[in-house]
Structures are given as structure tokens and as C-alpha cells.
Amino acid sequence: MKILVVSVHPDDETLGCGGTMLKHLKNNDELYWMIVTKADESIGFSKEFISKRSNQIEKVTKEYGFKKVYTLNYLATKLQTIDFSKLINSVSRVINDIKPEIIYMNNRSDVHTDHQVTAKVLISCTKSFRYPFIKKILMYECISETEMSPPFSENIFIPNVYSDITNFIDKKLEIMNIYESEVQKPPLPRSLDNIKALARYRGASCGVDYAEAFMLVRERF
Secondary structure: OEEEEEEOOOOHHHHHHHHHHHHHHHOOOEEEEEEEEEOOHHHOOOHHHHHHHHHHHHHHHHHHOOOEEEEEEEEOOOHHHOOHHHHHHHHHHHHHHHOOOEEEEEOOOOOOHHHHHHHHHHHHOOOOOOOOOOOEEEEEOOOOOOOOOOOOHHHOOOOOEEEEOOOOHHHHHHHHOOOOOOOEOOOOOOEHHHHHHHHHHHHHHHOOOOEEEEEEEEEOO
16 A cells, blocks of 8 residues: 655654554555655755754654655745645645555644645645545644644544554654654653653543544545
């Protein structure tokens, strides 16, 4: 089975579905990674940070056993300035190259503008009649983005699919630690304690020790 995991920014994949990807890896599924944005000096990132991020991506790629990584290289925080049709073309090329059966994407209501734009693009360019090979699309939650969305009904993340990651939670946290600049100290949301606490809470919602939660966008079987 071919699986496409979309990260608006590197680390989204681990926060949202790291344990689930490790399950896919154990099942010998083919994992592909699409990274939409990049850090760049023109938007305030240092050469040192950019170099570290590149090394982090290489390490994470090995941990998840990604068969191929697609980097779209749009500037982080600037997606809303890019022509929408250009974004759709970029994403569509990747999808057509892989022909994935399952796509994991960010939640459409995440508070970060880059996340909102990416979700809109993905929903726009995964129409069933154009991409009949796609069997399932799931939106993951990204701690510090998903729960920070305003409390309006159209923005609520309501999980209806759960993945038991009890056997993979420790490895997920280990991989998250690769992104050392993104890992925070409690009580901030991206601390390892709170990432684990969210998995514990999601597990309680579905009767297991630790879980990741998703919203089902579409499924055909």
C-alpha cells in the first residue's frame, strides 16, 4: 500500500501521525513524504538553522523509511502569497507520481495560515473522479496549531478515526526529539510531556493506552 504524508512544515508529520507511520512501516507499506515549505534566510532563518533542519529531515527520513521525499520549497509563512493554481499544480504532480491509496494531511482549520492554504489545496486537488487510486484521506491534528483555532463550529477538530500507537509512542517521541528547536518545555504544548499526554487522552477516547486521532475527509471501499 502506498501512503503519502503531507507536512506543511517538517515536524508536522511526527506530531500528527508519527506513530501511525511507524505502524505502516512495520506493515511494509510504502511511505512517501511531501514537505510543502522551507526555511530560508530571506524570511529570517539563519544559515545554522537551515543546515540543522536539512540534517533533521535526513534523520527523520531514515527513521520512517520514506521511499521518497518531495520538497516543494515554498517559503514558510508565505503560502498565502502564492498563486493558488501554482500550488495545486505542484501538489498534483506529486500525487500523480506516487498514486497513493492513503493521504495524511493537516487539519483544514489549523490556526497557521500555511496550514490553512495547504489543506485547501489538498482538498481541491484530490477529487475522486480525477484521482480514483486514492482510497482514504485523513486529517491529523498538530498540537499548538489545531487546538489554537477559534472555537467556532466550522473550526472544530472532531476526530472520528483513531490509530492505536501504544507500541510506538516511545519511538514517536524519540523522533520528535530530532527536531530539537521545536521541542518545548512544559507547560508549552510541544513539550514531549504534552505530546504524550495528548496521545494518552486520544487513547482514552478509543479504549487503548495511546492513540493518534484523525478526521476522515473521504473514504472509498
